Amino acid sequence: xxxxxxxxxxxxxxxxxxxxxxxxxxxxxxxxxxxxxxxxxxxxxxxxxxxxxxxxxxxxxxxxxxxxxxxxxxxxxxxxxxxxxxxxxxxxxxxxxxxxxxxxxxxxxxxxxxxxxxxxxxxxxxxxxxxxxxxxxxxxxxxxxxxxxxxxxxxxxxxxxxxxxxxxxxxxxxxxxxxxxxxxxxxxxxxxxxxxxxxxxxxxxxxxxxxxxxxxxxxxxxxxxxxxxxxxxxxxxxxxxx
Numbered sequence: 001x002x003x004x005x006x007x008x009x010x011x012x013x014x015x016x017x018x019x020x021x022x023x024x025x026x027x028x029x030x031x032x033x034x035x036x037x038x039x040x041x042x043x044x045x046x047x048x049x050x051x052x053x054x055x056x057x058x059x060x061x062x063x064x065x066x067x068x069x070x071x072x073x074x075x076x077x078x079x080x081x082x083x084x085x086x087x088x089x090x091x092x093x094x095x096x097x098x099x100x101x102x103x104x105x106x107x108x109x110x111x112x113x114x115x116x117x118x119x120x121x122x123x124x125x126x127x128x129x130x131x132x133x134x135x136x137x138x139x140x141x142x143x144x145x146x147x148x149x150x151x152x153x154x155x156x157x158x159x160x161x162x163x164x165x166x167x168x169x170x171x172x173x174x175x176x177x178x179x180x181x182x183x184x185x186x187x188x189x190x191x192x193x194x195x196x197x198x199x200x201x202x203x204x205x206x207x208x209x210x211x212x213x214x215x216x217x218x219x220x221x222x223x224x225x226x227x228x229x230x231x232x233x234x235x236x237x238x239x240x241x242x
Contacts, residue, residue, distance in 0.1 A: 137195070
C-alpha cells in the first residue's frame, strides 16, 4: 500500500449475502455464513494496512422484520464468530466494540459480546466495531432524549448545546467519524447507518457482493479513496503566483 492514504476509520455496509446465495441456488443462511468468513479477512487486512477503526453494519433495527429462522441463524452465527475470532483478535492486538442496542439480542449472544469486549479492552491495534441492532435514527432520538433530560435536571444549559455536546451522547462518542464508507452489492443508499457520522465521509460503492469482497477489493476501495480531495466544505486551495 505504498504511497496510498490509509483512512483512519472505514465503515462498511455488508450487503449481498442473500443474492450471493440465490445466484448459486443456496439458502440465504449459506450466504450469511460465507459473508461471516469474509469478515475475518477484511478485519485482518485493515489491521495489516494500518486502519485504526473498522465499523461493520452487521444487524440493523429493521432486520428484525426478516423471517424468524433467518434471524436466529444470524444470532447463532454471530455467537460462533465471536468465539472463533477471539484468539485472532488477541494475537493481532484488536479491540472489539459494539454500537447499537444489544439489550434486545439473545442473552447468550449478549454474554459472548460482553466477554469478548472485556477480554480485548486493553488491546491497542485496530478497533473493530460491529453495529448490532443499530439504527441511526433511533440513536439520534436517544441522544436527543438524554440531552433533554439533562436540561430538565439542570445539568445542561440549552444555550450551550452544540455539535460536540450532541456527539457525546451518540453510540460513537469515543470513535472518530468514518473517513470512508464502503457499500457492497451496488445499492446506492446508506440504510439508516451512521447518518450523523457520515456527513463528510467519502463513499465507495461496488457491485461486488459481500462474500466476494476480499483483500483485493478492499485495496481498490482504499486506492480510490486516496484519489479524493477532502475539502470539508472549503474551496480548493490553489497556489497564487504574484
